[in-house]
Amino acid sequence: MSEIIVIGGGAAGMMAAIKAAERGCKVTLLERNEICGKKILITGKGRCNLTNTKPWSEFSTHIHPSANFLKPAFFNFSNTATIEFFNSIGLPTSVEQGDRVFPLSMCASDVPKVLVALMQELGVDIRCSSQVLNVSHSDALFHCVCGKSDSLRGKRIDVVRYSAPVLIIATGGLSYPGTGSTGDGYEFARSLEHSVTETFPSLTALMPRAYDNDLVGIELRNVGLSLFIDMDLIKIEDGELTFTSNGIEGALGFRLSRRAVQALIKGQRVELVLDLKPALSLEKLRARISRDLKQMGATADNVGRN
Ligand SMILES: Cc1cc2nc3c(=O)[nH]c(=O)nc-3n(C[C@H](O)[C@H](O)[C@H](O)COP(=O)(O)OP(=O)(O)OC[C@H]3O[C@@H](n4cnc5c(N)ncnc54)[C@H](O)[C@@H]3O)c2cc1C
Structure with missing residues (x-):
């Protein structure tokens, strides 16, 4: 029997399994997807x-408005520790624009590849295609009832039961359910009598009421976006944004989305104002436009004469 069961083989579950196995624990990881x-x-x-x-x-x-909540976690496993960790397990990294760190290969699939390889090396019992259906606690053990689909034998589902004294729920949030994170963990936590904080979309696209589809595909850099709630200016952010079929996306839109969504849920009026030249004052912008117009006029005159 394992000492620890981890439900969910995403970034969090894999790291939890690795860290527990590094400390000598027998770990079983249950992941509903095939990978x-x-x-x-x-x-x-x-x-x-x-x-x-x-x-x-x-x-x-940029992570959470009340950053202190996460401070201990980041101080225990800092950004430099993260880079060192990935470098040490065979994933060289590179630092790109905005101090962002990526795999040197620029290939996201290399990340789970090295994490799975490390879990295997550490002896983690990885059970893919194993969807946890419910959890319970009795006799000092957590029990997970799992539906295990067998792709070789068609759609047959076997029910398997795993038990361990420690259970880690790492089933992800509610974003992109197609990747497997459908919010099961919240139900598991509730069924074990944990209180669960209400969830709402964050880091999400913002769809303005009158959205012009002609904008789709346009990417803007070094622009400003201001968020007004009930006519009050709440936040101004500078950076890049993209107009997609989902609305306003990109780092800039995402950063304002959390606050905007909270206000929308409360029924408040939310407005976004786009500044295409945030580095220029209004006077400088006027001067530049009239200079450009003069130049265009001169060019048009020349074209007319020729
Ligand atoms: C489009 C997009 C781009 C992003 N880009 C970045 C980025 O560049 N950098 C960054 O740091 N973050 C990025 N993020 C955020 C990042 O992906 C998440 O923070 C991270 O994946 C969360 O990891 P997790 O392990 O908590 O959850 P998840 O990755 O969602 O993993 C949860 C796992 O649990 C499994 N599971 C769920 N229910 C069950 C069940 N009942 N039984 C068994 N298994 C179950 C799921 O199949 C899933 O594999 C991005 C997110 C999105 C959507």
Whole structure:
């Protein structure tokens, strides 16, 4: 029998299994998909932005508004420790624009590859195609009832039961359920009488009410986006954004989305104002436009004469 069961073979579950196995624990990891780390494959536009080299004080607010909640975790396993960890297990990294760290190969699939290889090396019992259906606790043990699909024998589902004194639920949030994270973990936690914080979309696309599909595909760099809630200016962010069929995406839109979504849930009025030239004052912008118009006029005159 294992000492620890980890439900979920995403980034969190794999790291939890690795760290427990490194300390000599017998670990079983249960993953519903046929492979571990399916969501990692779509991260960083297929390149996986592993971490950032900025100091904590600069990037903490990008993670969560109340960054102190995560401070101990980041201090125990810092961004530099993350880079060293991946380098040491055979994943060289490179630092790109914005101090972002990617695998040198620029291939997100290399990330689960090295994590799975390390789990195998450490003797983690990896059970893919194993969907946990429910969890319970009795006689000082956690019990997971699992539906194990057998692709070789068609759709046949075997029910398997795993028990261990320690259970780690790492089933992900609610984003991109196609990658396997459908929120099962919240139900498991509730069934074990944990309280569960209410969830809402964050780091998500924002779809303006009157959205012009002609914008789709346009990528803007070094622009400003201001968020107004009930006419009050809440936040201004500079950076890049992309207009997609889902609405406003990219780092800039994502950073404002959490606050915007919270306001929308409360029924507040949410407005976004786009500044295409945030580095220029209004006077400088006016001067530049009139200079450009004069130049265009001169060019048009010349074309007319010729
Ligand atoms: C489009 C996109 C791009 C992103 N880009 C980046 C990036 O570049 N850098 C970055 O740091 N983060 C990025 N993220 C965020 C990052 O992907 C997540 O923070 C991370 O994957 C969360 O890992 P997790 O292990 O908590 O959850 P998940 O990766 O969701 O893993 C949960 C796992 O649990 C399994 N599971 C769920 N229910 C059950 C069950 N009942 N039984 C068994 N298994 C179950 C799921 O199949 C899944 O494999 C991005 C996210 C998205 C959606």
